Amino acid sequence: MTFVDNFNRFVLANLGPLFSGLWVTVYVCFWAFLLALLLGAVVCFVRLRVRYLKFVAIAYVEFFRATPILVQLLWVNYVWPELFGFPRTVIGAGILALALQSSGYLAETFRAGFEGLPKGQREAAEAVGMSRWRIIWRIELPQIALVVAPMVINQLAVVVKSSTLVSVIAIADLMYAGLKIVNQWYEPIEVLTTIALAYFVLIFAISSIANYAYTHFQTKFGLVTQR
């Protein structure tokens, strides 16, 4: 069968480059997501607790949520080095662009978590003399972490999805490796279908974890949240 022959010839024979592409995808997504979590937490904190910088945070969130990831990738990759002198590598640009966009979404997710908490908890904690950081660390964060976990995991799925676009700025991720093979042999059926399935499996696994968290965390930890 030609399909099997082609599959052996174009996919199995090129498993090395494809796996190194997958590794780059995982690497980019991991650092982008980590950076996004950090930035998102900072922006959320600024928006909620720093009165004078609140509008900067709002502008940041709205800007990065409302611009397409492709535009941001190109913008960070081509404009930032000239404006700010960084990022110096394409991988850095890819990570930064993905992180910036996700941080906007995550900041809003965190904020929803904070604002969903009953005000009385904070007041009660203040009444027993807890300090500001202690309230955040011991009262608010543990609850928020459980409530926002599904949405945060979903955001990871979005990062993996968007990471396919980093191939446009010549980061050698899975998509890039696949397109390279396609351009070499011009036999796209097997290679592109395999790549599509690989991404599907990866993202489906992540969103299944998110779904599991969504349905089980609340019952498991006895949390009551708005659905």
Next chain:
Amino acid sequence: MLSALRQMLDPSLFWEYRVVLLQGLVQNLSIFVESAILAMVAATIVAVAQLGRSRVIKWIATGYTELCRNTPEYVLLVWVYFVLPLIISKMIGSRFRLDPHVAAVIGLGVAYSGFMAETLRAGLRSIHPGQAEAATAIGDVVLQDAATDHPAASAAPNPARHRQPARLAVQIDHHRIADHGAGHHVPGLDDQRRRDAADPALYRRSGALLHRHHRGDASFPGADRALAQARLVVT
């Protein structure tokens, strides 16, 4: 930084290339509108299929939404543009090419139909089943009452438990309307329905509900109403 910005940013460039840029914008908008229409139509079909009676169709619809939601748009676009024409060519035996614009519309439409189908399904499910039942009770033909009234749903333990009381309440309504039907004109209540409503099993089920209430086990949305009506039937 500011001088670099001033050096880089030359607004006259926008004006110079305005025609190209605007053409691009129009292209964007047309792809957006066309793929949105495609996504809505596909999503409606898929959402209804997901709530339908046939298990096979349900699985296919669920598989479709999961595939669309979990495959990156870029991969889907490239796949539709490069792979789909080749597959169609092999199937029809002659060369087939897809216009990039059409490929973009299909790719984006398919990608977002998955998300929309899920949203639509959630919307359809969130409507209280009692509404559809009430509508059938007064004789409306419900276009899509699969969400409330198909065998697969009543086989599932949890939703069914929520649905039974509502359905019972409506059946009791039927019954009462049938009882008093001689004196009152009830619009849309035809004879077949009247015969269905005078169902002896209703007494059994009303009794069971009251029994459950006495055990302290009848707490569900709409319990008060169902109980009041069950009392009317039994006494």
